[in-house]
Amino acid sequence: MTQDQLKQAVARAAIEYIKPKLGGDSIIGVGTGSTANFFIDYLGEIKHLFAGAVASSDASAARLKNLGIDVLDCNSVSELVVYVDGADESNAYLHLIKGGGAALTREKIVRAVSKEFVCIADGSKWVDVLGKFPLPVEVIPMARSYVARELVKLGGTPVYRDGVVTDNGNVILDVYNLQIIDPVGLETRINQITGVVTNGLFAAQGADVLLLGTNDGVKTLYPR
Ligand code: 5RP
Numbered sequence: 001m002t003q004d005q006l007k008q009a010v011a012r013a014a015i016e017y018i019k020p021k022l023g024g025d026s027i028i029g030v031g032t033g034s035t036a037n038f039f040i041d042y043l044g045e046i047k048h049l050f051a052g053a054v055a056s057s058d059a060s061a062a063r064l065k066n067l068g069i070d071v072l073d074c075n076s077v078s079e080l081v082v083y084v085d086g087a088d089e090s091n092a093y094l095h096l097i098k099g100g101g102a103a104l105t106r107e108k109i110v111r112a113v114s115k116e117f118v119c120i121a122d123g124s125k126w127v128d129v130l131g132k133f134p135l136p137v138e139v140i141p142m143a144r145s146y147v148a149r150e151l152v153k154l155g156g157t158p159v160y161r162d163g164v165v166t167d168n169g170n171v172i173l174d175v176y177n178l179q180i181i182d183p184v185g186l187e188t189r190i191n192q193i194t195g196v197v198t199n200g201l202f203a204a205q206g207a208d209v210l211l212l213g214t215n216d217g218v219k220t221l222y223p224r
Helices: 003-021 034-049 058-066 104-113 141-153 183-191
Strands: 027-030 052-055 082-085 117-122 135-139 157-160 171-176 196-199 209-214 217-221
Touching: 003 034, 003 082, 003 117, 003 209, 003 217, 027 034, 027 104, 034 058, 034 082, 034 117, 052 058, 052 104, 082 104, 104 135, 104 196, 135 141, 141 157, 141 171, 183 196
Parallel strands: 027 052, 027 082, 082 117, 117 209
Antiparallel strands: 135 171, 135 196, 157 171, 209 217
């Protein structure tokens, strides 16, 4: 199967996974990226089963609206029944790296508001140790150089993602050469650097379930 076919398979599996959890007044959290886009497209087929969605990016909000799905402001919602999104890496604890699409901060907010995070990913995202994928860090533009120097002190090699401005008006540093042995510790440490909005480690609050697309079918994995 191609990577896109694996993404489609997990997106389809996510629809089946969430269906029993939905009621007429349910609001769903919806993520960002190519896997999330497949999920959004399938979500259109069951839009009569829920009330609306909160999106983790302007792009996903536009895609949802195009399908006739109501998109709500996160501030008007007290709880999301479920959040479905992709990832750049996952380990066996379902600690994730996210933010390849620069939506990490809104993704973390949607995750925080959701009762359950269903991660959908093709098998290439499964790793023993997080960090081969450069860790995205969203930074207030004025603090870019300072934050980069602090990230070097932590052993990483930060690279400015040229030309990218997040939906929140900030910039992204992608941190290479990290071997993330303690994801919760590093997530906390990086978030303490002044000027950091957030980083792409989803470890303190990781995924609750991972639907992983493999050539042997979609595996349903829970945190070790
Ligand atoms: C966006 C993300 C995405 O979930 C992540 O980059 C995976 O993307 P894709 O589904 O295109 O492989 O975190 O900020």
